[in-house]
Amino acid sequence: MPPQDALVEESDVPGAVVTAAGVETATAVRLERLRASAVGAGLDAFLATGDESIAYLTGFRPLQLERLFAVAVMANGEGAIVVPRLDLGQLDDAPDELAKVAYEASSDGLPELAVVLSGAHRIGVEEDHLIYARAAALREHGFDVVPAGHLIAALRWRKDDLEIAKISAACELVEQTLARMFAELRPGAVEREVNAQVESLLREHGASAAHPLILFGENAANPHGQPSLRELRRGDVVCADLSACLDGYWGDLTRCATVGPASEWAHEAWQLVRDAQWAAIDACRTGNAARAVDAAQRSLVESRPDLGACLHGAGHAIGLAVHEPPFLVPRTETALEEGMIFTIEPGIYQAGTGGIRLEDDVLVTVSGPEVLSSHAVDLVQLEA
Template identity: 30%
Template sequence: MRIIHPKLMSNPRINKILNVFEQKKIDALLVTKDVNIQYLTYTPSSESWLLICPKKVFYITDFRYVLEAEKSLKGISVKRYENSIHETLFQIAKSMHVRRIGFDERHMTLATFKVLKKECPKEIRLVEGNNIVEDLREVKERVEIESIIKALKIHKQAHEFLKKAVKPGISEKALFFKLEEFVRSKGVTFSFAPIIASGPNSCHPHAKVTERKIRRDDSVLIDMGIDLKGYKSDLTRMFFLGKISPLVQEVYHFVKAAQLEAIGKIKSGIPVGEIDQTARNYLEKQKLEKYFGHALGHGVGLEIHESPRLSQKSTAVLKEGMIITVEPAVYIPDKFGIRIEDMVLVTKEGCEVLSDNIH
């Protein structure tokens, strides 16, 4: 059994990381992705690395961030590197008698990876440590769930603002600027660049905001999110102006029904591919499945797109505490697109739609 230093016991996230060391056959874990470091230290990070050892955790950074890190990081040793971050990393590893360092090569450039491999001392091995932090981040703690709910409360205010602001004559770009001003007035930012797609522009899943003016009888697709202290919301809503064509009404009804079918299947222990297939099967019955070309959803937290990915190709299984989006869609080329996206908390026996009051 691996002995965990008492100082690290107060950080439950790092404690959970240490508990997988034996299974992964590693003596230390190198974390280089900023958002993963933020998750493990409860503090935003930039251009720094975290080395987790059983008896000590090291935050390796340069001159610019040392003072701030020393003030905010509790129980973590802040190390300033002089020549290179790689050199300091291996100096620390040697001092801690580390022999096998787990790391995730996906979170560094090829150039950094090559230097890391080249400078690695003979007595130390770099071994695969993919998804160790990401797997932990999938299941949200209560404090994380509450942070996302707070972001959704501000999102609801932005949605109410949009209900008044979306009107004929305003361009997508002008609407974007109005929305941005409103969001900033609440002391928050967007979690990603919003999609505001009117009329035929909405047939593009990731449409760019244009100068097109919204017209009477348009349908307008708005996909946006709020970032509140790192935690994010992500919803898509449809806005309809004037007379809605029978085809648009019908497709909207089918997309909403597909979403409800999928949400009805969500609970801990269910494969994510099954949830995706449920929505797809419903749309297939309506002969619309060919117009739904992306995955049904994804995890949300400190990043707008996290695992699990709700896709037929994924082997992931839903777990209690995951927060996912469910966003079936139909895109009719050159005509219109309908997407409805909600955020859902997975529970043991079912789920809770966190965004159910935003409509």
């Protein structure tokens, strides 16, 4: 793998350096918007318990194990973050709008949360994150607990300037890591070892988490296949899907290469997938339904069954989580809005041969789609 100084540092990316004051301002705005949404939905309070949502509202991302973490946003203008005492020291930069409430190891945090929520009755919760036992306990305290995760999801869909800068920085790191990996990759390399080396490289350059998925030859016919002990051989297609979390936000890109000249299948599959991606990117416009983006790529990929199968949708939103809603699949009617960021990743897969996928991260703007990474136009050819 390349030396550490071969990759871009976070400070080299325009807009990537954000002051604490900027973060504090952003979280204050988000808290107020969530409060307004809760009031509009007839709620007395909203309770955020998912780690991404807590990070979105406070800048603090908890390690979610068995302990309760929650942010309560009250309709009356008050609010609090409830954490185990062992995590209280991590809240120095939490927004001043939130009271800090810590509970001892002798408590499960629910009595303290009930005190924070006192005076409220109808509580909106993230139904995908609040476990049943805790919801039941809140009801025993007299609260009317209702599903309302869509309120914070809708806020998180639209990225602000701070978030766009962070996602762009993550894309920069991933893209340059891909380029360095391809520059070093040679026949005889082992899938599992290459994945481990790339993950280590991403972490060395600031990624707090990384998910490389680099597959060779026929293994790439499974979009979510597991890296094995297979060695790289002449004639193989390499499908390299890398995602990394930098300063809390994810970048997710996929590039493909051939070892030596591309086969007829690889060449035609690449051209098809590239055209499908262009069509899907062009469909990333405000007002379009998410399913329309998928339809734009699916109609092309499915037109060539001789090259393989279309096994997944066009992509997904990305941000504090590597996979976020809305998802670009046939069932999603959600209209695209300014500030949404999606992966656009059409692919085609032929069992026994391989898979070709091309993925970039795309920002929806009022003037049209903006690709946050360098849009690949050529299939990489590696030395054989």
